[in-house]
Amino acid sequence: MGPYPLVAHVTATEDRAGAGLSRVLRGGVLNMAGAAVGAGLNLAVIVTITRAFSPETAGLLFSATSVFLIAATVAGAGAPDGLVYFITRLRVLGRAESVRRLLRVAMGPPVAAAGLLGVLMVLFAEPVARALATEDAETYLRLLAAFVPFAVMVDSALAATRAHHDMTATVLVDKVGRPLAQLALVAAVALSGSAGLLALAWAGPYLPAGVLAWFWLGRLLTRAAPAPRRGGAPAVTEAGTGTDAAPDTPDGLRSDGSVSPRVFWSFALPRAVAGVAQMGVQRGGVVLVALLSGLSGAAVFTAATRVMVLGQFGNQAVLSAAQPQFAEQLATGDHTGVRSLYQAGTAWLVCLTWPLYLSALVFAPQVMSLFGPGYAAGVTVLVVVCSGQLVGSALGMGDLILAMTGRSTLNLVNNVLALAANVLVCVALAPALGATGAAVALVASVVVRKVLPLLQLRKRVVLHPFGDAVMLAAGSAVIWFAALPLLTVGLLGQVPVxxxxxxxxGAVGHLATVWRLRGHLGLRLRS
Structure with a gap:
């Protein structure tokens, strides 16, 4: 049976397709609830900023926080994805005792890199301020620099909890707690009228979030620790005594069940570049618009793309729950389960995100008026972005599956190509079209990142994005959130009523339809 005799038992009891779908759905439901709350809180933060401060001040904050998030992603070095990938394997193979050692391997370099990038943000704050033609940028960047290590700590600790199928920490700490604290602090700053404290109000909650995330993980590891063997004898594998010098096995683990730094970082570092590319696509447009079209344009672009970010909360809810299950299915060769989960997960994404994007398309003028009278120019941006996100949701989670196959290099190439498409189109169009040009660039990058993995996975797992479940989900969304709103607008006009x-x-009709079709959509909490 090889060095891991527990594999047969685990795959026989936990990796059936139905059980996997149920477990992912339960985690996804919790994440979706947290995502809904978190989306509302994050939108409230943006609206508070755009309503209380000038577009120039709002654009400066959005640009500075974009630099912060890109720096945190760079410093993370792919450790969160590596933790999910290897902790899942350790648990499947009955090696949960090696998780703490893996955390020591995974956290040292990212924390050190976060400190270094914080120093660089301080050193380059003045040149960036000159490029943006505002001295306040220097203050913002220097304040944000102190919190980069805490952002890295939050991401890594919560990834480790998700690898244990615990979604509660992610929901309470990251989706609800942190944005709630940001909203409270930003509102206080808005009432005081001191724009200089905006950066501190936005970044400050990362500190308690980091502490809480690691405390939660510590308790989880304590509960998951295996019972000591009789007589206190250490575990001995078939391959040897389990020393640190044990050679790597084909699945990336040492014969003693641990993960070597070389194996971990060979997986994580390509993911790090891919993560930076993804963050560059999401946040780089804000910085580029600020540099090429001014801070006001950056504020409009950020406000108009908030609907995309709201949809991404829904995406992350499903993806975070599905990621460890995909890793387990691929680790045990359960390709039928992968295809089943991919189809169901894509249908869930469509059910969750299409109502938002379709509603924003129909009511784009009213959505943009939420941010204030100076943001009407973002209507076209909103239409372009929502159209691209409809396509992206329907193409599903191929990029996540590609990453969980361990093919980090291909995933890296895809994300770099997506970033290149974003930058090239943005540089070409933003000087003339401003935020609209950046929106077109964003859509181009989404299409590149979603289509390439489906082509690259064909030889291992053939995935079809447009199955019956996806078509049913899309049909329901179009009827209730496109056809019905257009009819209502035709009768009443573009008014709040x-x-x-x-x-x-639409919400009642869509929920009723989804419930009626729940069997076809894989929406059963029990297998």
């Missing part, structure tokens, strides 16, 4: 009626009736 039309928006309220459409959302209320």
């Amino acid at each position: 039309a928006l309220a009626v459409s959302i209320a009736v």
Whole structure:
């Protein structure tokens, strides 16, 4: 049976496709609830900033925080994805006792890199301020620099909890607690009228979030620790005594069940570059618009893309729950389970995100008026972004599956190509079209990142994004959140009453339809 005799038992009891779907759905439901709250809180933060401060001040904060998030992603060095990938394997193979050692391997370099990048942000704050033509940028960047290590700690600790199928920490700490604290602090700063404290109000909650995330993980590891063997004898594998010098096995683990730094970072570092590319796509447009079209344009672009970010909370809810299950299925060769989960997960994404994007398309003028009178220029940006996100949701989670196969290099190439498409199109269009040009660039990058993995996975796992479940989910969303709103607007016009009626009736109709079709959509909490 090889060095891991527990594999047969685990795969026989936990890796059935139905059980996997149920477990992912339970985690996804919790994440979706947290995502809904977190989305509302993050939107409230943006609206508070745009309403209380000038577009220039808002654009400066959005640009500075984009630099912060890119720096945190760079410093993370792919450790969160590496932790999910290897902790899942350690648990599947009955080696949970090696998780603490893995955390020591995974956390040292990212924390050191975060400190270094914080220093660089301080050193380069003045040149960046000159490029943006505002001295306040120097203050913002220097304040944000102190919190980069805490952002890295939050991401890594919560990734480790998700690898244990614990979604509660991610929901309470990151999706609800941190944005709630940001909203409270930003509102206080808005009332005081001191724009100089905005950066501190936005970044400050990362410190308690980091402490809470690691405390939660510590308790989880204590509960998951295996019972000591009789007589206190150490575990001995078939391959030897389990020393640190044990050679690597084909699946990346040493014969004693631990993960060597070489194996961990050979997986994580390509993911790090891929993560930086993804963050560059999400946040780089804000910085580029600020440099090429001014801070006001950056504020408009950020406000208009908030709907995309709201949808990403839904995406992350499903992806975070599905990631460890995909890793387990691929580790045990359960390709049927992978295809089943991919189809169901894509249908869930469509059910969750299409109502948001379709509603924003129909009521784009009203959505942009939420941010204040100076943001009407973002209507076109909103339409472009939502159209691209509809396509992206329907193409599903191929990029996540590619990463969980261990093919980090291909995933890296895809994300770099997506970033290149984003930058090239943005540089070409943003000087003339401003935020609209950046929106077109964003859509181009989404298409590149979603299509390439489906082509690259064909030889291992053939995935079809447009199955019956996806078509049913899309049909329900189009009927209740496109056809019905358009009819309502035709009767009542672009007025708040039309928006309220459409959302209320559409939500009830969509939920009823999804519930009626729950069997076809894989929405069963019990297998």
